[in-house]
Amino acid sequence: MSDRALAVVRAGALTTVQDRGRPGHAHLGVPRSGALDAPAAALVNRLVGNAPEAAVLETTVNGCSVRPRATVTVAVGGAPCPVTVDGRPAAWGAPVRVPGGALLDIGAAHAGVRSYLAVSGGVTVEPVLGSRSTDLLSGLGPPPLTDGTVLPLGRPSGPHACVDAVPHPAPPSELVLRVALGPRHDWFTDAALTTLAARPYAVSSASNRIGLRTEGPALERARPGELPSEGMVLGAVQVPPDGRPVVFLADHPTTGGYPVIAVVDPADLAAAAQATPGTPVRFIAVRHRR
Amino acid sequence: MRAMPVGARALLIELDSGAEAEALHAELLRRCAAGDLAVTEIVPAARTVLLDGLEAPARVAERLASWEVPSAPARAEEVIEIPVRYDGPDLPDVAAHWGVDEAEVVSIHAAAEFRVAFCGFAPGFGYLTGLPREVPRRATPRTAVPPGSVALAGPYTGVYPRSSPGGWQLIGTTDTVLWDPSRVPAALLTPGVRVRFRPAATP
Numbered sequence: 001m002s003d004r005a006l007a008v009v010r011a012g013a014l015t016t017v018q019d020r021g022r023p024g025h026a027h028l029g030v031p032r033s034g035a036l037d038a039p040a041a042a043l044v045n046r047l048v049g050n051a052p053e054a055a056v057l058e059t060t061v062n063g064c065s066v067r068p069r070a071t072v073t074v075a076v077g078g079a080p081c082p083v084t085v086d087g088r089p090a091a092w093g094a095p096v097r098v099p100g101g102a103l104l105d106i107g108a109a110h111a112g113v114r115s116y117l118a119v120s121g122g123v124t125v126e127p128v129l130g131s132r133s134t135d136l137l138s139g140l141g142p143p144p145l146t147d148g149t150v151l152p153l154g155r156p157s158g159p160h161a162c163v164d165a166v167p168h169p170a171p172p173s174e175l176v177l178r179v180a181l182g183p184r185h186d187w188f189t190d191a192a193l194t195t196l197a198a199r200p201y202a203v204s205s206a207s208n209r210i211g212l213r214t215e216g217p218a219l220e221r222a223r224p225g226e227l228p229s230e231g232m233v234l235g236a237v238q239v240p241p242d243g244r245p246v247v248f249l250a251d252h253p254t255t256g257g258y259p260v261i262a263v264v265d266p267a268d269l270a271a272a273a274q275a276t277p278g279t280p281v282r283f284i285a286v287r288h289r290r
Numbered sequence: 291m292r293a294m295p296v297g298a299r300a301l302l303i304e305l306d307s308g309a310e311a312e313a314l315h316a317e318l319l320r321r322c323a324a325g326d327l328a329v330t331e332i333v334p335a336a337r338t339v340l341l342d343g344l345e346a347p348a349r350v351a352e353r354l355a356s357w358e359v360p361s362a363p364a365r366a367e368e369v370i371e372i373p374v375r376y377d378g379p380d381l382p383d384v385a386a387h388w389g390v391d392e393a394e395v396v397s398i399h400a401a402a403e404f405r406v407a408f409c410g411f412a413p414g415f416g417y418l419t420g421l422p423r424e425v426p427r428r429a430t431p432r433t434a435v436p437p438g439s440v441a442l443a444g445p446y447t448g449v450y451p452r453s454s455p456g457g458w459q460l461i462g463t464t465d466t467v468l469w470d471p472s473r474v475p476a477a478l479l480t481p482g483v484r485v486r487f488r489p490a491a492t493p
Contacts, residue, residue, distance in 0.1 A: 231333030231340025
């Protein structure tokens with residue numbers, strides 16, 4: 001057995017393998033999946049010299065600990081957190097050399113929700129439909145990590161980046177989501193459209209990789225009844241019967257029967273991935289680009 | 291046909307009927323294969339087709355309006371036959387709802403020719419149209435429906451690819467593998483495919 005492997009010592013609250021996901025299979029009922037904070041995952045890959053499609057680990061709230069069996073270069077990004085190697089502080093957001101057998105600990109996030117760990121060579125679990133991502137909605141890809149999981153690593157493809165510091169957006173203290181109304185905004189009252197754009201919401205603790213749930217004023221429907229199932233995109237703002245908008249994230253179902261009142265600009269979804277429960281949410285209606 | 295913008299990169303096209311949606315889906319696939327349309331996802335559903343990953347949705351919407359789309363989809367050549375043991379726990383309820391006996395439910399289901407209208411709910415779960423009668427969902431969904439369950443709901447029939455919660459009426463079981471990620475395509479039942487169910491001996 002190759003010693004290019006990573007042993008999971010502490011899996012943390014929810015740590016999954018993620019890459020750029022498996023778009024292109026929605027017609028088979030397959031969610032796109034992939035890293036929720038895609039720019040953070042891309043950045044840590046670049047720091048360790050990986051190709052952008054290499055698989056990384058996505059942690060949730062309290063990090064994880066791993067022990068590489070061979071010497072590797074790692075980078076931790078996304079939600080800022082303490083990083084230690086065998087108990088000694090190491091850099092966050094920069095390439096770090098971890099000797100084979102040493103313990104790399106990614107601590108609890110100071111701010112934000114999801115930290116990303118890239119390891120030189122990438123995590124090379126068997127891909128499913130072209131992706132190594134764990135899809136929590138449909139169960140495709142590797143299961144969430146548990147203590148003792150051993151993950152195979154690929155061969156490093158290039159030298160790590162030489163940087164002193166990289167810019168990274170701080171997790172949002174207020175989550176501003178630019179939305180384009182539609183396709184089903186006509187299922188809601190004018191008052192509901194005004195409410196969505198003018199009243200404050202907050203991130204609900206029931207949020208997960210499938211969707212960012214919100215707490216706030218209920219959006220009133222102009223027409224009752226069910227919508228026949230229809231295809232849904234990343235960032236769709238779906239309104240279930242309780243009237244509180246849900247923003248669909250990477251593991252969202254491919255079709256749904258509740259009306260989608262608006263769609264979030266994909267550029268704002270990385271911040272949504274890092275918004276902790278209770279964070280204020282503001283939806284801003286923008287016009288479609290033509 | 292009504293094309294609605296969905297964010298900056300997608301279009302939701304709404305049709306008047308499921309048959310029109312299936313026909314448009316077939317036409318979109320044809321144009322995609324011919325290099326006439328660049329799109330990441332084409333997701334058919336009950337009355338709509340979603341096009342996601344478009345460079346210029348507004349231009350595609352304009353072009354769509356000028357297309358001549360056949361009113362009904364062309365029939366796929368191949369028919370997938372799925373052997374079923376009609377031993378589902380909801381057979382009596384379906385029979386009562388239709389006012390027939392259980393054997394008649396089996397004959398109705400096994401005589402129909404179905405078409406996969408769209409997939410959703412779970413990887414490889416196809417919504418098959420062609421059922422001559424409708425049946426309501428169960429009032430209380432089951433927390434775990436066994437894999438291979440052949441089921442009915444509304445105007446659709448379908449087969450659960452794996453164990454999951456579900457509210458459809460279960461009328462039988464099949465050993466046919468609906469979802470296999472090592473197969474291309476991974477789903478046996480992809481949109482447009484024709485399907486027949488054949489009664490298999492109950493062991």
